[in-house]
Amino acid sequence: MKRVVIGLSGGVDSSVAAYLLKEQGYEVIGLFMKNWHDDSVTISDECPWLEDSNDAMLVADKLGIPFQTVDLSEEYKSRIVDYMFHEYEKGRTPNPDVLCNREIKFDVFMKIALNLGADFVATGHYCRKGRIEKNGKTHYQLLAGVDANKDQSYFLCQLSQSQLKKSLFPIGALTKPEVRDIATKLDLITAEKKDSQGLCFIGKVKLPDFLQQQLKPKEGFIVEISKESDLYKTEIPNFKTEEDKLHFLSKKTEYQLEAGKIIGKHQGAHYYTKGQRRGLGVGGHVEPLFIIDTNVDDNIIYTGEGKDHPGLLKKALFIANDELHWVREDLSLHLGETMEVQARIRYRQPLQKATLHKVETGLYVAFEAFQSAMAEGQFVAWYIKDELIGSGVIS
Known part of the structure; x- marks a missing residue:
């Protein structure tokens, strides 16, 4: 036995x-x-x-x-x-x-x-394990659970082949x-x-x-950035390379206090996260207010009205090499290679069409559609059909 x-x-x-x-x-x-x-x-x-x-x-x-x-x-x-x-x-x-x-x-x-x-x-966990033989070697697969409503493969996106080999679901x-x-x-x-x-x-x-209980409260400003802000009117340059374009698409908008109006106070920027809408305690808006960025150094929270606020939306993200992980190491990309996948940036998000681009410093994930509230530190995971093949931390 x-x-x-x-x-x-x-x-x-x-x-x-x-x-x-x-x-x-x-x-x-x-x-x-x-x-x-x-x-x-x-x-x-x-x-x-x-x-x-x-x-x-x-x-x-x-x-x-x-x-x-x-x-x-x-x-x-x-x-x-x-x-x-x-x-x-x-x-x-x-x-x-x-x-x-x-x-x-x-x-x-x-x-x-x-x-x-x-x-x-x-x-x-609601996920499955598969195995395939390829060139005389066994590769273990992390497959989505049959119950699409409960699939938990995303939570296991950092597992390795040696861990999968010894696991049962x-x-x-x-x-x-x-x-x-x-x-x-x-x-x-x-x-x-x-x-x-x-x-x-x-x-x-x-x-x-x-x-x-660990991070002490520290009062700071809540700043609202208008949808019409000049920050979002950057002209799209002519790119010399695909990597330049991906860098531009994934680049973080840099906000300053002067770019918006102060609408309230908070108890510590480190308690909040991008995309959050509860817990701000600021009224007087037609649409909900969302956090579009936090600055823990200056202790400022930047917000925008409405879920289609340009400060929430991005089409690409970057993962540094040291935070890039392949469950299926045999499928990992080499410099200059690309791969069509389906990806998600949070648990339960429906899978989104995306393309992976391997560059010298890491990996870009370019989505077909705009993604809302890509938060640094969260995990992005990518799939081919119902198999999760890799993941990484959003830089």
């Missing part, structure tokens, strides 16, 4: 995944990851991980599989939380879920599982209603449990509340 260690989170997805593995004849061990107990940062009045770990234990008991809790809070703090604070301080917007998968579940957790003699590590071919149905028939305690919201594996916390 092959041994599988599954991350039991106390939710319905991992519960059903554990059951399916057992049905398939694996020897299954359930591990619950405890990722937070730092009293200097209050997460919430409740203690969500205790409830989750209790649910995970009851599921393991019901399924008749061994269960234990592993404390990864030290690694979680250094690899995820500290990184997030550092990124927000720089005015970037990290994605904790993508990082949690790359750094914790499929690295720290995977090493623990392999030390327990596991052949594979399993999770309750038992529920990737099911829809969420089918998963709940199985859990109900088995009378699992998690059958009706709501999907967890908030930070990956930390629980019921809203990101701004979490950030405010």
